[in-house]
Amino acid sequence: MDTPPPPMPVGSALDLIGRTPMIELAGFDTGPCRLFIKLESANPGGSIKDRIARSMIEAAEADGSLKPGGTIVEATAGNTGLGLAQVGILKGYKLLLIVPDKMSREKIQHLRAMGVDVRITRSDVGKGHPEYYQDMAQRLAAGIPGAVFINQFANPANPLAHETSTGPEIFAQMGGDLDAVVVGVGSGGTLTGLGRYFAKVSPKTQMVLADPVGSILAPLVNTGETIEPGSWVVEGIGEDFVPDNCDLTLVSKAYSIPDSESIGAARALLLKAGVLGGSSSGTLLAGALRYCREQTQAKRVVTLVCDTGSKYLSKVYNDSWLAEQGLTARELHGDLRDLIA
Ligand code: PMP
Numbered sequence: 405m406d407t408p409p410p411p412m413p414v415g416s417a418l419d420l421i422g423r424t425p426m427i428e429l430a431g432f433d434t435g436p437c438r439l440f441i442k443l444e445s446a447n448p449g450g451s452i453k454d455r456i457a458r459s460m461i462e463a464a465e466a467d468g469s470l471k472p473g474g475t476i477v478e479a480t481a482g483n484t485g486l487g488l489a490q491v492g493i494l495k496g497y498k499l500l501l502i503v504p505d506k507m508s509r510e511k512i513q514h515l516r517a518m519g520v521d522v523r524i525t526r527s528d529v530g531k532g533h534p535e536y537y538q539d540m541a542q543r544l545a546a547g548i549p550g551a552v553f554i555n556q557f558a559n560p561a562n563p564l565a566h567e568t569s570t571g572p573e574i575f576a577q578m579g580g581d582l583d584a585v586v587v588g589v590g591s592g593g594t595l596t597g598l599g600r601y602f603a604k605v606s607p608k609t610q611m612v613l614a615d616p617v618g619s620i621l622a623p624l625v626n627t628g629e630t631i632e633p634g635s636w637v638v639e640g641i642g643e644d645f646v647p648d649n650c651d652l653t654l655v656s657k658a659y660s661i662p663d664s665e666s667i668g669a670a671r672a673l674l675l676k677a678g679v680l681g682g683s684s685s686g687t688l689l690a691g692a693l694r695y696c697r698e699q700t701q702a703k704r705v706v707t708l709v710c711d712t713g714s715k716y717l718s719k720v721y722n723d724s725w726l727a728e729q730g731l732t733a734r735e736l737h738g739d740l741r742d743l744i745a
Contacts, residue, residue, distance in 0.1 A: 416494055417448040421458055422569045426577045426706070431676040437583075437696035437703045441673075441689070442574060444710050445681065449490040450483075451711035455565040456593055457487030460554050461495065463561035470552045475500060477545035478554045479538040482511030483640060483711050484591075488554065489518040500548070502541045507639060510715045530633070530644050556591040558648035566597025574598070574706055575605060583703035584656075586612040586692040588641030588684050588710070589621055592650020599654030610656035614691025614707075616642035617662045621650070625658035637663040637719070637729060638683040640710065659691045664731050666690050667720050670713065674721070680713035683720045 414420060424446045429439045444452035464470035475498040476488055485501040492499045499520045503512060504527040515522050523544075526535045533539065538557065545553035556562050574585065585602065587594045595611060602609040615622035618634030619642030633644035646652065670686030673679050681689070685708070692707040719725050726732045 417490060418458060418494055420448040421454045422447070423573065426574075427677070427679070429677055432672070432693060434693065434696040434705075435699055436701060437699050437705050439692055439696055440578065440704070440706045441677075441679070441685075442570075442577070442706060442708050443679070444570075444708050445679075445685075445712040447487075449487045450715070451486065451682075452570070452594065452708065453483040453487040453711075454490065455487075455569055456556060456559075456562045456591075457484060457491045459561040459565035460556065460559050461488070461491050461497070463559070464552050464554065470497070471550060472496065474498070475545075475548055475551040476554050477541050477548070477551050478502070478556065479541035480556070482507045482515070482715070484556050485515050485520065485522075486511065486518075489515055489520050493518060500541075500544060500551070502537045502544070504537050506637075508715050508719055510718065514715075528635075556593065556649070560649075562591055562593035562649050563597035563600065566594050567601045568597075570594065571598050571601030571605075575601075578704060578706060580606070581704055582606065582609050582706055584610040584612050584695060584705045586614055586688050586695060586705065586707040588614055588688055588691075589619075589643060589647075589650050590640050590684075592647045594708070594710075595654060596649055596651045599651060603654070611654045612691060612695050613652075613655045613658040614641075614661055614688045615658060616666065616687055617660045619643055619660070621646070621652065622658035622660040625652055625655050637731070638666050638687050639716070640682070641684045641687060657695065659694050661687045661690045661694075663729075667726065667731055669693065670720050673709075674713065679709060680721075681709040682711040682713050682716055684711070685709040685713070686720065 424443050426442045447454040477500045479502045501522050505524050506527040525537050529536050545551045589595050599611045616636035616638045618636040620633050623631045666686035669690040673681050688707045
């Protein structure tokens with residue numbers, strides 16, 4: 405068998421962002437559909453956020469707001485921070501990150517190992533509260549001379565990165581033929597960027613939202629009503645407000661996925677496909693499977709593995725932690741196969 409040549413050496417980790425692989429899932433009940441997953445976990449910083457970290461920093465350099473040696477401030481669930489830290493190290497910027505306290509220790513340790521000033525704040529307060537992570541980031545940035553609040557929730561360079569890179573890659577990998585893309589929303593960048601791109605090149609392609617139970621977004625799409633936000637275990641997706649970067653009018657179908665279903669799907673992805681995805685990947689896969697099974701005609705569906713599960717070994721892949729959270733149906737003895745069958 406001919407082996408394709410390995411990729412040639414590149415000048416820096418930044419040159420490895422994007423061009424992520426895609427696999428077709430086998431062994432899942434996908435009804436009449438074919439389901440493909442794009443492994444954004446293969447980015448050098450380990451998540452889909454590498455793309456926007458680079459594009460937002462380059463946009464701030466281009467508009468003159470970020471000067472050599474300057475400080476980038478951001479509110480992040482961790483992955484945007486890891487992406488910013490990686491780009492920041494390579495380009496010589498300092499980084500101050502405000503991270504809600506529910507985020508995994510692995511991400512926080514990783515950030516601190518990269519020399520980032522990480523401030524942990526409360527996860528249980530909403531927009532307008534002084535300890536809310538986004539309000540804190542904005543306030544702290546205003547007090548540091550030359551600092552830029554990069555603000556993934558409103559920065560147009562965030563959706564633009566998906567419109568110009570993730571979207572074209574998906575379209576090419578699917579041979580220009582796909583019926584639906586299943587995404588989650590944290591900042592909305594992925595949804596809005598991919599939605600804009602496919603509206604232009606493939607109007608039949610539907611944008612499908614997989615949202616954690618407790619988030620306001622799926623109920624807002626489905627009923628037009630804003631619910632009182634709850635809490636959820638899955639990290640990086642689900643919102644208690646609609647970010648500026650999140651264009652919900654692009655969504656054709658939305659599902660609210662309970663944590664237990666997301667975690668079951670993430671564990672199934674590992675056991676059936678050998679892919680160690682993060683918790684949001686479980687939500688997206690669960691939403692994609694629901695969508696596929698509801699179809700009456702054969703469709704080609706894509707979803708994303710937004711980050712790697714190695715950041716969640718102490719949570720999603722830890723049976724004792726799941727039992728403590730009440731996320732398992734019975735006492736487990738190191739084997740979740742019954743739960744996810
Ligand atoms: N999955 C993970 C693990 C994330 O960290 C994020 C972003 N916080 C997303 C999905 C959602 O992406 P977006 O910000 O583009 O809506």
